[in-house]
Amino acid sequence: MTETDIELLKTKLFGSQHAVALTGAGISAESGVPTFRGQDGLWQHYRAVDLATPEAFGRDPRLVWEFYQWRRRLLGPVRPNPAHTTLAELERRLPNFTVITQNIDGLHQMAGSRRIIELHGNIWYLRCTGCGLILEDRRTDLPPLPKCDACGRLLRPHVVWFGEMLDPVVLDQAYAALHTCEMLLVIGTSGLVQPAASMGAVAKHRGALVVEINLEPTPQSDLYDFSWQGKAGELLPQLLQ
Numbered sequence: 001m002t003e004t005d006i007e008l009l010k011t012k013l014f015g016s017q018h019a020v021a022l023t024g025a026g027i028s029a030e031s032g033v034p035t036f037r038g039q040d041g042l043w044q045h046y047r048a049v050d051l052a053t054p055e056a057f058g059r060d061p062r063l064v065w066e067f068y069q070w071r072r073r074l075l076g077p078v079r080p081n082p083a084h085t086t087l088a089e090l091e092r093r094l095p096n097f098t099v100i101t102q103n104i105d106g107l108h109q110m111a112g113s114r115r116i117i118e119l120h121g122n123i124w125y126l127r128c129t130g131c132g133l134i135l136e137d138r139r140t141d142l143p144p145l146p147k148c149d150a151c152g153r154l155l156r157p158h159v160v161w162f163g164e165m166l167d168p169v170v171l172d173q174a175y176a177a178l179h180t181c182e183m184l185l186v187i188g189t190s191g192l193v194q195p196a197a198s199m200g201a202v203a204k205h206r207g208a209l210v211v212e213i214n215l216e217p218t219p220q221s222d223l224y225d226f227s228w229q230g231k232a233g234e235l236l237p238q239l240l241q
């Protein structure tokens, strides 16, 4: 990326009626949240099939809850970084700016973004496996197997596991934003998990300028207009300068 490229991106971004950022775990890495894949990724130490599938929860809910309780404790003191705050600022400055995130950490909200589509749910919400009730709960000292006050059945984290469908209402909102945007920033995602991995291609197909911001190239890089390599927390603020 040259200085001229960055100027071009800024012109396109600040001239757009609709712009979108699609974010993944990499945007929270500089806040101290572990990513999933790569050297220090969560899936290097834990097997996704043992912890992030409905079958795993059916088999051993205590183990799955232990994993999520640990992650909730880890996330408790975590704060947004300059990448999150840049996106919040873009929402204030642009006529229509939407964040579509795969992250469950709630850091976009904390940074001040308001138009957020959470594809994979939110770790600070729990859902009843019996009556479907969804409730916010920020405690980091939950009982080992939290139960629903309304019906007494087991609660689960309100997140999307492998093999589960994404909420169709949430997906519709995401595609509506992707279909209308003139520019898409794809930030800190390995592009391996569907359907999010195809969302850049969807926007590209509809004529959006697509810019990837990542430490390294991904399987999607060649499809996009620009691949801007580096730390999201260092690159994104340059769009506001």
Ligand code: BJW
Pocket (backbone or CB within 6 Å): 023, 024, 025, 026, 027, 029, 030, 035, 036, 037, 038, 041, 052, 102, 103, 104, 120, 159, 160, 161, 162, 163, 164, 165, 166, 187, 188, 189, 190, 191, 192, 193, 194, 195, 213, 214, 215, 216, 218, 230, 231, 232, 233
């Ligand atoms: C930085 C950085 C810095 C680091 N700055 N960058 C079609 C084809 C094949 C398979 C499927 C398919 N459709 C569905 C599937 C199955 C499956 C899937 O995709 N599997 C693949 C792995 C092959 N998908 C699903 O099951 C989805 N459901 C679905 O599609 O339902 C319909 C269906 C069901 C069954 C069969 C067919 C259809 C649901 C997926 C749910 C994903 N859930 C998780 C866990 C959420 C809860 C939790 O956190 O515990 O979501 S898995 C995990 O991966 C998490 C993430 O949101 C997701 C994506 O990860 P992300 O964000 O990309 O992180 P990383 O770690 O992979 O990458 C980080 C990146 O950041 C790297 O590139 C770094 O370089 C970069 N980076 N620091 C900038 N400072």
Ligand code: ZN
Pocket (backbone or CB within 6 Å): 128, 129, 130, 131, 132, 133, 148, 149, 150, 151, 152, 153
């Ligand atoms: Zn219930």
